[in-house]
Amino acid sequence: MTERIVHILPEQVASQIAAGEVVERPASAVKELIENSLDAGARNLAIEIERGGLGLISVTDDGCGMNREDAILSLRRHATSKIRSASDLVAIRTLGFRGEALASIASVAKMRLQTRRASDPHGVELAIDAGNIEEERACGIAGGTRVEVRELFFNTPARLKFMKTAATEQGAIAEVVQRLALANHAIAFRLAADGRELFAYPRANSPLERVRQALGGKLASQMLQFALARNGLRVSGLATMSQESFATPRMIFTFVNGRAVRDKLLSRAVSNAYQTLMPRGRHPAVVLFLDLRHDEVDVNVHPMKTEVRFKNSGAVFEVVYHALRDRLSNQSEAVSNPEVFTPTNFDSTPVSQLPQAQAERPLMLVADSPSPAARVEQRPLNLGYQRATEPSSINGISSLREAAVPMYSTLKILGQIFAGYIALEGDEGLLLVDQHAAHERVTFEKLRAQIRDGGIRVQAMLTPATIEMSPARAAHIEAALPELRAMGFDLEPFGPSTLLLKGTPAVFGAGGGARLLSDMLDSMGENGFRASGEGALEEWLKQLACHGSVRVGRALEEREIRELLAELDRTQFKTNCPHGRPVHINFARGQIERMFRR
Ligand code: ADP
Ligand code: MG
Numbered sequence: 001m002t003e004r005i006v007h008i009l010p011e012q013v014a015s016q017i018a019a020g021e022v023v024e025r026p027a028s029a030v031k032e033l034i035e036n037s038l039d040a041g042a043r044n045l046a047i048e049i050e051r052g053g054l055g056l057i058s059v060t061d062d063g064c065g066m067n068r069e070d071a072i073l074s075l076r077r078h079a080t081s082k083i084r085s086a087s088d089l090v091a092i093r094t095l096g097f098r099g100e101a102l103a104s105i106a107s108v109a110k111m112r113l114q115t116r117r118a119s120d121p122h123g124v125e126l127a128i129d130a131g132n133i134e135e136e137r138a139c140g141i142a143g144g145t146r147v148e149v150r151e152l153f154f155n156t157p158a159r160l161k162f163m164k165t166a167a168t169e170q171g172a173i174a175e176v177v178q179r180l181a182l183a184n185h186a187i188a189f190r191l192a193a194d195g196r197e198l199f200a201y202p203r204a205n206s207p208l209e210r211v212r213q214a215l216g217g218k219l220a221s222q223m224l225q226f227a228l229a230r231n232g233l234r235v236s237g238l239a240t241m242s243q244e245s246f247a248t249p250r251m252i253f254t255f256v257n258g259r260a261v262r263d264k265l266l267s268r269a270v271s272n273a274y275q276t277l278m279p280r281g282r283h284p285a286v287v288l289f290l291d292l293r294h295d296e297v298d299v300n301v302h303p304m305k306t307e308v309r310f311k312n313s314g315a316v317f318e319v320v321y322h323a324l325r326d327r328l329s330n331q332s333e334a335v336s337n338p339e340v341f342t343p344t345n346f347d348s349t350p351v352s353q354l355p356q357a358q359a360e361r362p363l364m365l366v367a368d369s370p371s372p373a374a375r376v377e378q379r380p381l382n383l384g385y386q387r388a389t390e391p392s393s394i395n396g397i398s399s400l401r402e403a404a405v406p407m408y409s410t411l412k413i414l415g416q417i418f419a420g421y422i423a424l425e426g427d428e429g430l431l432l433v434d435q436h437a438a439h440e441r442v443t444f445e446k447l448r449a450q451i452r453d454g455g456i457r458v459q460a461m462l463t464p465a466t467i468e469m470s471p472a473r474a475a476h477i478e479a480a481l482p483e484l485r486a487m488g489f490d491l492e493p494f495g496p497s498t499l500l501l502k503g504t505p506a507v508f509g510a511g512g513g514a515r516l517l518s519d520m521l522d523s524m525g526e527n528g529f530r531a532s533g534e535g536a537l538e539e540w541l542k543q544l545a546c547h548g549s550v551r552v553g554r555a556l557e558e559r560e561i562r563e564l565l566a567e568l569d570r571t572q573f574k575t576n577c578p579h580g581r582p583v584h585i586n587f588a589r590g591q592i593e594r595m596f597r598r
Contacts, residue, residue: 012107012130019107023101026152029152030059031176035101038095041063042062044188045059046061047059047173047190048193051194053152055151057149060144060145063145075126092300100303106130112147114126122138123138174191182210182287183253215251226238233291233292234292235291236289236291237287239327244284249267256291259308265310265313266290268317296311329572330572405575406426406431407569408431411565420551422435436549441576450507451537461501465514467514487520523543
């Protein structure tokens with residue numbers, strides 16, 4: 001017999017290993033502690049940190065607190081008040097449920113837990129060192145709980161080595177607190193670092209008010225409110241209009257039943273909704289709440305509970321995409337229909353009473369036409385409300401007006417400048433419209449509508465034209481004939497290096513002749529436009545719209561300007577060209593007056 005080598009790890013070591021999954025860095029400890037406070041029904045939360053959380057993390061709440069026995073038990077692994085049996089996992093209603101956080105944090109730090117149920121005569125204070133309770137005494141605190149964590153990872157040097165600078169860890173903590181604050185607008189949050197207050201958000205009346213506190217009044221004023229309920233799924237939130245964009249997707253916040261999650265499906269639905277409205281590599285700011293029945297989503301997927309799995313992912317994608325897309329398709333409603341927004345406009349049916357989602361439907365290409373439900377539920381920002389709460393901010397007012405997308409055709413035409421931009425005067429300021437970008441979007445949407453109706457319409461030419469191809473490119477061009485035909489060019493090979501053009505896309509009228517085709521051919525790469533796959537057709541359409549639209553450099557007559565503006569107003573997504581560049585830039589009146597020191 002050889003020596004036995006398998007044995008069970010001591011509890012303390014097992015906890016440290018488990019801790020590795022739950023507490024990756026100080027920010028994850030902060031998240032777990034705050035989630036406990038939220039589950040305890042806290043209304044006010046104060047978070048203090050030192051040295052990026054590695055010196056100290058303390059979270060103080062005014063939640064339900066614990067009695068002495070519960071407090072002692074709460075430090076053990078698998079100790080929880082939130083679920084009782086495996087069947088409870090099917091519909092989790094709390095942020096926590098694994099019973100691991102306190103035990104994990106306690107095992108890799110020095111912890112002090114003070115807690116009191118309001119009805120108890122006094123509270124209890126426990127001092128814990130690497131998971132062991134070293135000291136217990138009665139303490140006089142108000143109802144609630146305070147957890148202090150010092151010297152995180154002091155006994156796991158391997159983990160400590162991986163910590164970034166205090167500044168980086170502090171940044172990660174601030175982000176976590178902000179995210180949880182966005183999800184819980186009715187709860188006050190205060191974060192202080194090394195004795196200095198980083199932010200303090202008083203209890204807010206609406207998600208919008210919290211967004212204003214957390215992300216700033218300027219950004220909030222550039223956001224559209226959206227809401228859509230369908231198939232037992234409810235989506236609501238705020239999203240920046242398409243003129244605004246960021247270099248990172250970190251301004252996209254998604255919450256599922258109040259839980260901050262990172263989810264590929266949700267991210268994709270958001271970015272698809274902004275398709276052709278953002279330049280490549282740019283991202284919107286979005287605060288999105290998805291609510292659904294607790295048994296429609298599995299939150300027990302990841303130790304840090306930041307990932308979820310949906311039972312009916314097709315329906316989730318569709319409702320998120322449409323909620324945003326339909327709202328973005330007509331951003332001028334913010335001005336033309338200044339309906340009052342109050343929090344009560346939001347459907348407040350408890351999630352548990354939502355009807356069950358319908359059976360899974362296959363994920364399909366979603367059409368762009370606004371759904372009737374979305375129409376009714378679109379809620380523009382309320383201009384008056386905005387001003388009332390931010391009386392001192394000149395910025396708040398002017399940028400709110402900047403944010404509103406005008407009806408271009410109602411503005412006074414001042415003329416064309418640099419043979420490329422149309423100057424317009426409105427109440428709010430001076431507007432410059434990029435004539436090419438504007439025309440490109442109009443044309444693109446017309447082409448897209450024709451594709452939806454069965455194909456791009458072709459106009460036959462009275463006399464067919466012959467197009468010479470350079471021998472070097474003939475093979476590429478011939479390979480692209482199916483796409484070129486789909487784009488409305490009626491083309492036939494005519495000898496070894498010649499094509500016969502018999503019809504052109506009708507949208508362009510007389511302007512869409514041989515010249516347009518040769519522009520397309522010139523800009524085509526070896527494989528057409530961006531090889532294949534999703535978005536390939538869209539790329540062809542963008543190219544066609546681009547080549548067929550009026551260029552910067554062409555003088556426009558007033559009649560042409562009027563026509564273009566009227567068409568633009570009838571067009572969806574009119575704020576950006578199909579490549580995502582802005583159609584107009586607004587010089588706010590106040591901005592101009594300030595420049596003149598008025
Ligand atoms: P979980 O949150 O998954 O239940 P934790 O280890 O985070 O596990 O917490 C264990 C238990 O301790 C909780 O279920 C809860 O009953 C209690 N608890 C933790 N933090 C607080 C708090 N701030 N206020 C009241 N009770 C708390
Ligand atoms: Mg917890």
